Amino acid sequence: MAEWRSRLNEVLITAAAAVTGLGPDLDATWRRLLSGETAVRPIRRFDAGRYPARNASWIEGLESRGNRSLLFPILERLLDGFAPPPPGCRLVTATTKGCIDTFERVRKGLSGDVADIPVSGPLTWLASRLGLNDPGVNINSACASSTMAVARASAMIESGRADAVLVVCMDLVSEFVFSGFSSLQALDPAGCRPFDRDRNGLSLGEGGAALLMMSAETARRKGIPGIGSVVGWGAANDATHVTAPARDGCGLIQAVRQAMAKASIGPEDIAAINAHGTGTVYNDAMESTAFGAVFGSRPIPLNSIKGAIGHTLGAAGGIEVAVSLRSLAARTLPPTAGFREPMEKCPFSVRPTPQRIGGNYLLSTNSGFGGINAALILKGNPG
Amino acid sequence: MTGSVVAGIGWVTSRGTGRGREAREFSMASGPIPHVTREDVFPEPNLRFGRLPQYSRVGLAAVAFALRDAGMGHWKTKRSAGIVASTRTGCLATDIEYYNTVLPEGGGLPSPNLFSCTLPTCFLGEAAIQFGLTGPTLIVNDPAEDALGGVRMALESLSWGERGTMLAGHIELAADPALPGIRSPYAGALFMVLENARDPAAGGYGTLDLSEGGAVRHGGIEIAGLNELVRACLAFPGRS
Numbered sequence: 076m077a078e079w080r081s082r083l084n085e086v087l088i089t090a091a092a093a094v095t096g097l098g099p100d101l102d103a104t105w106r107r108l109l110s111g112e113t114a115v116r117p118i119r120r121f122d123a124g125r126y127p128a129r130n131a132s133w134i135e136g137l138e139s140r141g142n143r144s145l146l147f148p149i150l151e152r153l154l155d156g157f158a159p160p161p162p163g164c165r166l167v168t169a170t171t172k173g174c175i176d177t178f179e180r181v182r183k184g185l186s187g188d189v190a191d192i193p194v195s196g197p198l199t200w201l202a203s204r205l206g207l208n209d210p211g212v213n214i215n216s217a218c219a220s221s222t223m224a225v226a227r228a229s230a231m232i233e234s235g236r237a238d239a240v241l242v243v244c245m246d247l248v249s250e251f252v253f254s255g256f257s258s259l260q261a262l263d264p265a266g267c268r269p270f271d272r273d274r275n276g277l278s279l280g281e282g283g284a285a286l287l288m289m290s291a292e293t294a295r296r297k298g299i300p301g302i303g304s305v306v307g308w309g310a311a312n313d314a315t316h317v318t319a320p321a322r323d324g325c326g327l328i329q330a331v332r333q334a335m336a337k338a339s340i341g342p343e344d345i346a347a348i349n350a351h352g353t354g355t356v357y358n359d360a361m362e363s364t365a366f367g368a369v370f371g372s373r374p375i376p377l378n379s380i381k382g383a384i385g386h387t388l389g390a391a392g393g394i395e396v397a398v399s400l401r402s403l404a405a406r407t408l409p410p411t412a413g414f415r416e417p418m419e420k421c422p423f424s425v426r427p428t429p430q431r432i433g434g435n436y437l438l439s440t441n442s443g444f445g446g447i448n449a450a451l452i453l454k455g456n457p458g
Numbered sequence: 459m460t461g462s463v464v465a466g467i468g469w470v471t472s473r474g475t476g477r478g479r480e481a482r483e484f485s486m487a488s489g490p491i492p493h494v495t496r497e498d499v500f501p502e503p504n505l506r507f508g509r510l511p512q513y514s515r516v517g518l519a520a521v522a523f524a525l526r527d528a529g530m531g532h533w534k535t536k537r538s539a540g541i542v543a544s545t546r547t548g549c550l551a552t553d554i555e556y557y558n559t560v561l562p563e564g565g566g567l568p569s570p571n572l573f574s575c576t577l578p579t580c581f582l583g584e585a586a587i588q589f590g591l592t593g594p595t596l597i598v599n600d601p602a603e604d605a606l607g608g609v610r611m612a613l614e615s616l617s618w619g620e621r622g623t624m625l626a627g628h629i630e631l632a633a634d635p636a637l638p639g640i641r642s643p644y645a646g647a648l649f650m651v652l653e654n655a656r657d658p659a660a661g662g663y664g665t666l667d668l669s670e671g672g673a674v675r676h677g678g679i680e681i682a683g684l685n686e687l688v689r690a691c692l693a694f695p696g697r698s
Contacts, residue, residue, distance in 0.1 A: 171577060181637065182557050189639040193547050194599035212607060213599035215548070217577050223596055227611075234618050236672070251553070254560045255573030310594035314536055314586040318574045329592065444574060445583025447595050 085291040086229045087301035090158035091397040095282040095384040096132030099152050104384070104394075105401045108409040109429055113383045115266040115278045121250040128262035131248045132280035132385030142186045144174035146197055146245055149283045153243070154204065158287050161297060164239040166202055166211030167228050169221035171389035173197055173213075175249045201243060215389065217443025218351070219310070220244070222392030222451055225286065226308035229451075232290050239289035244393030248281040252388070259318065267354030267386070268413035269379035270363070270425045277353040280385020284393030300456075303400040306436070307340070307452035309333025318444050320358055324365025326448040327440060331369050334438070334450040342370045345452070346434025347408050348423065349399050351441045352379020353386050354413065358442065363421040370423075376430040377423035382413030392441045396453065399437050403455035406432045461667030461675075462616045462624075462652040464691050466530065468523025470494055470516045471646035472632075477527040478663060478697070484688040486605075486644050490632050494519045506584065509571060511552040514581035517543070517629045520647035521585040524625060528651035533590045539623040540593025540615065541582045543649070544600045544607030546642045548578035551631045578629075585625075593621050605630075605644055605684040606674050612652055613668050622654045628684055648684065650691075663691035 092100065096114030097107040107114075114132040123129040137145045172178075173194045180187035190196055194213040202210055216223040221244035228240035256262050256279060263276035294301055311333065313326035320327075335341065350362050366377070380398060387394055402408050408430040417425060424430060435455045442448045467478035472489035475498060496507040499519045507515065521541065525531050556572040574580060582595035594615075600607030605628040612626030627649035630642045656662060664677050666687075673680045676690040691697070 178553060179557070182554070182561070189637060192550070192637065193640060195546065195601040198599070198601060210601050212611075214596055215578055215599060216594070216596040217579050223594065230614070230618055230620070234614070236614065251557060251560065251576075254568040255556070255570070255576065258568040258570040258573055310540075311538075312540075312583070312586040312592050312595050314590055314592050317580055317583045317587070326592065443579075444577050445579045445595055446586055447579065447583070449594070 084233045084235065086232045086288060086305045087291055087294050088286055088288050088303050088305065088400060089294055089299045089301055090287040091302060091400055092153050092157050092285045093282065093394045093397040094134060094149055094152045095394060096134055096280055097384055101397055105398065108380060108383050108398065111410040111412055111427060113266065113412045115385055120248060123253065126257045128257060128264040130266055130278055131253065132278060133248045134281055142180065143188055144177045144191050145247055146174050147200065149245060150201065153283045153285050157285055160205055160207060160241045160287060161239050164207060164241050165209045165231065165237045166207050167224045167240055167242050168198060168201065168211060168213045169224035169244040169389045169393060170194060170213060170246050171215055171217060171220055172246060172252060175251050176247055179249060179251055216447050217445050218388055218391060219441040219443045219447045219449040220389035222441040222449035223310060225305060225392065225396055225451055226310060226449060228288050229305040229308055232288060238293040242286040242288060242393060244390040245283040246281060246388040246390045248279055253279055261355055263354060266413055267382050269352035269354045269382050269411050270359050270418050270421060271414050272416040272418050274354045274356060274359060277355055277381065278385045280387040282384060282387045282390050282394055284390055284397045286393060286396060303403055303456055304454045305451055306454045307334035307338030308450065309337065310449040313446035313448065315446060317446065320361035320442055322361060324361045324368060326446060327362065327365035327442060328368050330448040330450040331438065331440065334452045338452045340436060344434065344436050345370065345375060345438050347402065347432045347437045348375055348377040349395050349437060349439040350377055350379050352381055354381060359418060367422060372422040374422055374424045376408045376432060377425050378408050378411045380409060382411055395439050396451065399439050399453050402432060403437055403453060408432055461665040462613060462654055463656040463665055464650050464663035465653045465656050466524045466528025466651035467663060467688060467691060468520050468527050469646060469648040470519050475519065475523060477523045478692060479527055482692060484692060486646050486648060486685055488632060488643055488645050491516055491646055511555055511572065511575050513549045513552050513631055514575050514584060516647045517581035518584050520627060520649045521625060524649035524651050525589055530651060536590040536592045538593050538621060539591045539625060540621050541585060541591060541595045541625040542598060542608045542611045544598045544605060544628045545578060545630055546601065547630060547640055548597065548599065549576060550637065550640065551634050552576050554634055554636050603643065604682060606687065609674055610668065610672060613666055616652060616654050624652045625649050626652055648688065663697050664694040
């Protein structure tokens with residue numbers, strides 16, 4: 076009986092969409108990721124000439140309607156043709172700065188809808204656009220926001236609190252955020268190079284992801300096939316520093332171990348890792364240390380897609396889940412764009428070319444300001 | 459009845475600072491929040507507190523008061539408690555303060571210290587460091603009027619066995635005249651320490667759980683909002 080219940084509460088992802096600097100949909104993003112392309116290029120949205128770094132991954136052709144935020148055309152693209160959420164579906168979003176461009180406009184004395192500035196603005200828009208009764212909640216956990224949102228949605232489904240949850244993740248490239256990371260000297264003027272010996276900082280990006288998640292029982296009842304499942308999740312705080320990761324990776328180690336325990340699998344079962352991989356000296360070193368503590372020296376295929384689509388902040392984990400489901404389906408881990416020479420003390424297999432995945436479980440992690448670390452374990456199509 | 463025991467309560471509101479064991483009354487309403495100094499919160503020197511913007515100071519102070527109220531203010535080894543807080547407007551005041559450093563100089567001299575506080579979760583990171591808390595830290599932007607989104611989420615995590623102890627609360631600053639039209643019925647920060655393992659008879663402010671429909675209940679009675687919840691806790695007969 077317990078096994079039956081557990082199987083019914085298996086957390087499936089039944090639809091995934093992504094909009095990134097590489098393309099208007101997941102197909103285009105996946106295709107260009109595999110060919111090793113990058114969308115990190117000179118910024119045209121604002122005058123970046125006054126900053127040492129002037130590149131980011133931005134989405135071509137976004138147009139503001141009625142001086143509203145550029146977040147809305149991203150959401151429109153994301154939801155165009157997306158599977159309709161079932162009745163009673165819950166809404167969980169993830170964004171760090173929401174309609175930050177509207178905030179910028181208003182503070183510059185330009186016109187903008189002030190009601191969009193609190194996150195309730197895009198939440199209300201989404202609930203209305205999708206015809207959801209649930210007004211939704213937004214989870215903000217810095218750069219781990221969408222990983223935490225997927226973990227939350229998974230727990231809601233597993234516990235029976237929800238039959239289906241739509242997770243929508245989003246963030247924009249803005250001068251507000253760009254100037255901040257520039258002030259922290261965290262941007263690589265040449266474009267980020269995750270896990271490379273010469274890495275020198277991150278590149279910002281923008282984008283969104285939508286993930287429709289439901290219990291296996293709900294999916295079976297509705298005749299909806301799963302494209303993968305979330306089998307484990309974990310989160311922990313370093314409790315060490317607000318803007319720098321703990322050098323010993325203590326929080327990430329804890330998060331990954333929680334996720335594996337939840338999935339009832341061991342380190343030997345993980346076939347590939349989609350790392351946070353921002354390209355900053357300290358983040359990538361921390362991740363390498365943490366993964367080394369958990370997985371030893373086994374050369375697991377590991378990648379970061381931030382060299383290709385930039386660091387999309389609150390959208391990062393959601394986009395990475397969408398891409399990772401493709402990775403599991405194709406048994407192929409996309410290249411790490413920008414990577415040339417391995418960094419020191421990294422036993423994992425990082426490549427500028429696609430890598431073969433030889434198993435069913437993929438680990439995806441994100442870490443963020445405030446010391447947060449979050450981990451998800453995805454399983455390929457359960458068939 | 460199963461549920462989580464309220465082990466400690468702390469707050470900063472327009473009426474001042476407070477802890478459950480020292481108070482009989484509580485009210486969080488809109489209005490300006492008094493300046494909170496390092497001496498109000500930490501008896502010993504603290505290099506970071508004075509550098510934090512008001513949103514972070516108010517939030518960190520309420521966490522500190524709640525932990526002390528629960529007898530958890532001192533620590534030697536890190537603890538696995540997590541923190542979740544709901545908010546409607548988050549750190550908008552810090553955003554305004556930071557962006558003012560970007561605008562006048564044309565992006566030349568933005569403040570890195572302020573920028574690191576423009577994520578509404580950063581004060582949770584400060585609290586994690588100050589009090590050795592290694593559980594998940596997150597902010598939930600919840601449009602609901604009841605300001606109970608953080609408490610609700612913490613109770614779910616506790617009932618699912620994700621953690622044994624959670625701090626849960628709400629944080630909001632008063633409306634900023636720089637952005638007219640953005641308002642909240644609350645101003646201030648309130649946190650509660652919620653524990654699964656504590657014996658309700660051993661002290662505290664009663665037991666919280668969630669109804670089937672997701673309503674927060676205190677002693678089995680559904681609660682409509684944050685003020686009502688805290689008042690119910692302060693009126694709990696067995697409080698110590």
